[in-house]
Amino acid sequence: EAILQERPRGFVFRGKVQAWQGESVLFADQLRGEEVEQRLSAAGGVKTIWREVTGGAGARAQTEITAATLAYRRAERTVTYSGGVRMHQGERTLAADELVASLGEDERVSAMVATGTVRLEERGSGRTVAGDRVEYDLARRTALFAGAPVVLEDRQGTWV
Numbered sequence: 001e002a003i004l005q006e007r008p009r010g011f012v013f014r015g016k017v018q019a020w021q022g023e024s025v026l027f028a029d030q031l032r033g034e035e036v037e038q039r040l041s042a043a044g045g046v047k048t049i050w051r052e053v054t055g056g057a058g059a060r061a062q063t064e065i066t067a068a069t070l071a072y073r074r075a076e077r078t079v080t081y082s083g084g085v086r087m088h089q090g091e092r093t094l095a096a097d098e099l100v101a102s103l104g105e106d107e108r109v110s111a112m113v114a115t116g117t118v119r120l121e122e123r124g125s126g127r128t129v130a131g132d133r134v135e136y137d138l139a140r141r142t143a144l145f146a147g148a149p150v151v152l153e154d155r156q157g158t159w160v
Contacts, residue, residue, distance in 0.1 A: 009035035017042070023051035028070070038074035046070045046081070050109070064088045065099065077103040085114070091123040094134070112136045118145070127154045 001014040013019075013031045020026075029044025048070065050063045068083025079101040087094040097116020104110040112135075119130045120143070131147030152159040 025049050026070070040070075040072040040074075042070040043068070052108075061089070067099070077107075079103065079109075087114075093121045093123075095119045095121075096134075110138055112138075118147070120145075125154065127152065129153075 001012075003012040003014075005011065011031075011033045014029070017028045017031045018025060019031060025048070026042060027045065027047040028042035031040070031042050033040045045066075046069060047064065047066045050065075052061050065081055065085065065087045067081035067085045069081070071080045071082075072078070073080075081099040081101075082097070085094075085096045085099045087096075087099060094114060096114035096118045099112060099114045101109045102111045102113075114134045114136075115132065117130075118132060118134050119128060120134065121128045129143075129145055129150065129152050131145040131150040133146045135144045135146075136142070
């Protein structure tokens with residue numbers, strides 16, 4: 001189902017919605033856009049897949065995020081995922097209550113902040129890190145965890 005509105009300009013899509021931007025795709029039960037507010041929101045089974053060309057020979061990196069809702073605000077340059085957020089990148093999985101991705105001038109993700117019950121698992125190494133908040137800087141490739149306590153578990157044991 002599609003509903004287009006002229007004044008104020010906007011739209012609503014309901015059903016098995018799929019929306020693309022370049023190599024990236026969004027799946028949801030509902031997608032709503034509001035031109036005046038420069039806002040896009042999705043609800044129900046939200047899943048985004050970001051595909052980016054990295055390195056030589058056209059290698060592609062993929063990030064998959066699932067959540068209950070998504071809110072994109074163009075003016076603030078943010079994408080907010082809420083409700084049972086799970087982000088998968090290669091062997092890493094991040095779980096959180098909320099994930100806010102900040103976008104640069106080029107509309108690409110530059111940083112992310114996850115809050116709530118945050119847990120990062122790395123399958124290959126067997127490490128997990130848990131806390132209340134993690135700030136991820138994509139350019140520096142750093143993740144700063146905060147919490148009371150921050151817990152690191154690996155094959156040798158648990159560190160608090």
